Amino acid sequence: MEHITLLIGIVIVTALVFDFTNGFHDTANAMATTISTGALKPKAAVAMSAVLNLVGAFLSVEVAKTISGGIIDETAGIRPxxxxxxxxGAIVWNLLTWLAGLPSSSSHALFGGLIGATVASVGFDAVNGDKVVMKVLIPAVAAPIVAGVSAWAATRLTYRLARDRDEADTAKGYRAGQIASAALVSLAHGTNDAQKTMGVITLALVTGGVVAPHSDPPLWVVVSAGLAIALGTYLGGWRIIQTLGKGLTDIRPAQGFAAQTGAATVILASSHIGFALSTTQVCSGSIMGAGLGRKGGVVRWSTAGRMVVAWCLTLPAAGVVAAGAALLADQGTWGVTAVAVLGLAVSGAIWLVSRREPVTPDSVQEPESAVPAEPVGVVTAALQAVAPPPAGPVAPSTVTPEPAPAPAVAATS
Structure with missing residues (x-):
């Protein structure tokens, strides 16, 4: 076996950078609803998620095999x-969607980048089309639908079982369940997404003759990929957490528990059989299903529509960027250097733009005084029933005034 060359070393470092962006891009998958309902403080939530992502990276290598020897033919002349x-290409798309606060798929950005670069440099014959369809495209369509339907059914069942109980009391129990289910999603995320980076690094090692084709990822690859995604997770992708936790639908503890449990089940089952699905799409589908599962719950379809557009664009957009980068890198050392410089410049520009309107941990959780288990109108109506408002002009508020007198408001709410 040959030693690791400088170029392969650069590929390994770049793969770990992608893994890092995957971590903070996808933190929202596990923790958005847990944070938004107040079950966990933001920093405690991402710390727990980081640890469990690291643990999950050691549980399986089936998805890594799909990447290293599945969608790309490692014997077709693929070079580092x-x-x-x-x-x-994958990193640039990840950062762009993070800047926009869109929970797009880091996994599909990686697949699109690898496929686009391979087609541009080697040709379509180097892509295993049947594996792409069976293990990437079909799960991409089916997984969010299955997760959404599961979360919808679980939410309906949850509210039916608790219909005779006080919602404020049951919310405490569901918050505890949210913590447990969020931990399960984080573990599942580690088993699926960390392995994708392991697969890419292993593919680079195969192309450089460092390991034999169809080899499992070496232990140091597993450890480094797990640490990179855990570190990215710990930093927290607050922009996307804000979108999933508060921008897609109004999530209450019971819904958060149902959404996370459904998502974790789908992800773990897919990891076991080697489906490299998008945990982002699965969790987004679960949240939408949970939003529709509660009586009176709504989904903000404009936000959901933007997400779906981003999902559809991810594979081709990352592929086009990667194809351009591959054509430039094929020119030799100066081409590889140019790709690296351009990638760093674009990434730096995106980061500078993000500093103009930063999203912090304080932005993604309701204040302590908020009562997430009850709508504001119910609380206001109850107070008005006990102590009707004085006559005369009323100061403006965030609640739209009703033309009917206070008792009628209470009855309507």
């Missing part, structure tokens, strides 16, 4: 430059 270009 191609993998490097694919990773750059």
């Amino acid at each position: 430059e191609v993998i490097f270009a694919g990773l750059v």
